[in-house]
Amino acid sequence: MQIFFRYNWMVREDWYRWCEELSEEELLQDRTGGMGSILHTLFHIVDVEWSWIRVLQGKTDFQESFDSYKNLNKVRKLDAEFHLEVENFVNNWDASMENQLFYDTLPDGRIVTDTWGEIMRHAIAHEIHHIGQLSIWARELGKKPVSANLIGRGLSSHLNK
C-alpha cells in the first residue's frame, strides 16, 4: 500500500514542477473531461486523498471549493498541509486494518459497506486515473507529460540497502 502512495506523491511532485512551465491561464483553461482544468484536477487529487484519510479516522473532510485555490502555489501549499497527516496514516497502515469496515452514506441515503483496504486502493487508483487525464492534456498542449512509470523510481527497499 505504501509503495503506491509514495509513487503517487512522487508523480504529483513531478507534475507540480511540470506545471511551473505553464502560465496561470494554461493551468486554469477549460478542458474537456477530468475536473475541467489542469489545476482543478490536481486540487481534486489532493482533496480526495486527504478526505478519505480523514473519514477513515472519523474526522471531518475537506469541503472548500477550488475557487479559493486558483494558483499553483496555493494548491501546493494545501497539499503540503494535508500531506503530514496523510503520510502519517499511510506509514502506520498495517494488514490488520485491511478488513475494517467503513459505512458510507450515499447521497440517496443508502448505506454501503467498504473495507478500509478497498478505500485505500480506491484513493490510489483515483489519483493514477486523473494523472492519466493530465497526460492527454499535456500532449494537446504539445508538451511531454510526466512519466507514469512506477519502476525506476527507487520505490522498493532493495535500493535503500
Add this chain to the structure above:
Amino acid sequence: MQIFFRYNWMVREDWYRWCEELSEEELLQDRTGGMGSILHTLFHIVDVEWSWIRVLQGKTDFQESFDSYKNLNKVRKLDAEFHLEVENFVNNWDASMENQLFYDTLPDGRIVTDTWGEIMRHAIAHEIHHIGQLSIWARELGKKPVSANLIGRGLSSHLNK
C-alpha cells in the same frame, strides 16, 4: 495485489462494452496522446500486462504489432487468450515473491534491477493511467466514460461472505 488486478479486469471489461457502442472508425480514429486511438490503447494495456507476467516467469513476451488486431473482437479475443495465464500468475502471487529481483536490460544496454513487487505495481498503475486517458477521449466524443471507482465493485472478500 490481486484486488487491483481484479479491479483492472472489471474496468477493462466495462470499457470493451462501452466500445461496442462506437463505430470501428471511432475506435481507430487518431487521437492526441496515449497510444493514439482508443482501440490501440486497449490493445497496449493487454499487451503490457501479459508481457510483464511473461518476463517475470522467464518466458518470451508479446511482440506483435497492433496492425493485426484492428477491431474490437480481435483485441477481446487476444485478451481472453492471455488472461488465463495472467490470472493464474496473479492468483498465485504471495508475499515471498515481493522482493525477488528482476534484471532488466534497457534499450541502451544498461541493466537495472526491479523487485517483482515493483513490476506488478507498475503493471497495475500502467493500466489505470491509460484508462484515465480513455476517459478524456470519451468526453471529447460527448460520451460518459466508464466509472473508475474501485469501491462499490464488490472487490473485497467481506461481500462474498
